[in-house]
Amino acid sequence: MEHQFINLTAENLAVEHLCCIIRSKKPHPGVEAKRKWLTQRLSEGHVFRKLDAKGCVFIEYAPLETAWVPIIGENYLYIYCLWINGEYKGKGYGKMLMEFCLADAKVKGRSGVCMLGAKKQKTWLSDQAFVKKFGFETVDSTPGGYELLALSFDGTTPRFAENAKKEQISSDELTIYYDLQCPYVPQVIEKVGQYCEASAVPVSLIQVDTLQKSKALPCVFNNFAVFYKGKFETVNLLDIAYLARILKK
Known part of the structure; x- marks a missing residue:
């Protein structure tokens, strides 16, 4: 089980652990809201890939065109979250998940992958120092210090919407x-x-x-x-x- 990953699907969404919330046997309102949100997103190409364990080991990404973020770009994937926590840190799971995402993007003929970052790392954003090891670079920024990080396969880049x-x-x-x-x-x-x-x-x-x-x-x-x-x-x-x-x- 150590290196077994699964993707959420319409068939397993109702029963799979969603990785990033308090472990509880009782229904959790945040988890149930997440399941409902994902039910509508999976058909749009949204990917939630996780370790087959009750822990925080997952990556979540979607086609930029249908990602709920004010970012513009053609044919990109957008990473919402890449999170490895607790006892699972330091075992290479983050690298495995990122490599899966990048390979998925290439198989699907995507132009690249992007994510939200900041000049100073924010608590609720994925580790930008980690993704830069894969070649992600800052391609746009906002006056408030946020950055758009992207790994381009074809030379094109996404950008923040002007709004x-x-x-x-x-x-x-x-x-x-x-x-x-x-x-x-x-x-x-x-x-x-x-x-x-x-x-x-x-x-x-x-x-x-x-x-x-x-x-x-x-x-x-x-x-x-x-x-x-x-x-x-x-x-x-x-x-x-x-x-x-x-x-x-």
Whole structure:
């Protein structure tokens, strides 16, 4: 089993462990929301490949055309997440998963593979130092310090949509855009909502529920984006301490 990987399919999605959430025998709202989201994505070419174990060892990617991110490019794959955690680190699983993705892209005749990065590594983004070992390079950037990393097979490169570089909205109140691609998102949204209600902090929690909405966002996005006082803050999922720091600005 050590090196056995499986891809999620319509047939096994309902029963497979989704790798990146608290292990629980009870149904978890974030996991169930993720399953529902994936049900609609798999037919679009979305790939979720994982170690056949109840651990955090997986890669998740999709054709850029149907990836819920404000990035433009023809014939690319977009990596949402590559995550190896806990006891599984240091065993070469990340290399195996990345090599599978790159080989898959070449078999499918893709022009390359890309992912979201930043000048300074963000907690909720895949390890950009790791992917650069495979030849990924920065091909675009935003004023706020986020970068688009890409490995091109044919010399073409993707780019951020112009709206993603705006990084401003008209509302001054705390505003969070989110989708249900990540199992952690529902519980984060719930905690933020509870904190803001208890603290009398105005907040707008906006679910991004279509591909079109994701492509039109006024900032970079991997499944979460935070604005405060009209300014883009982060793609990191918030804990209460982080939220409190933002609100002090």
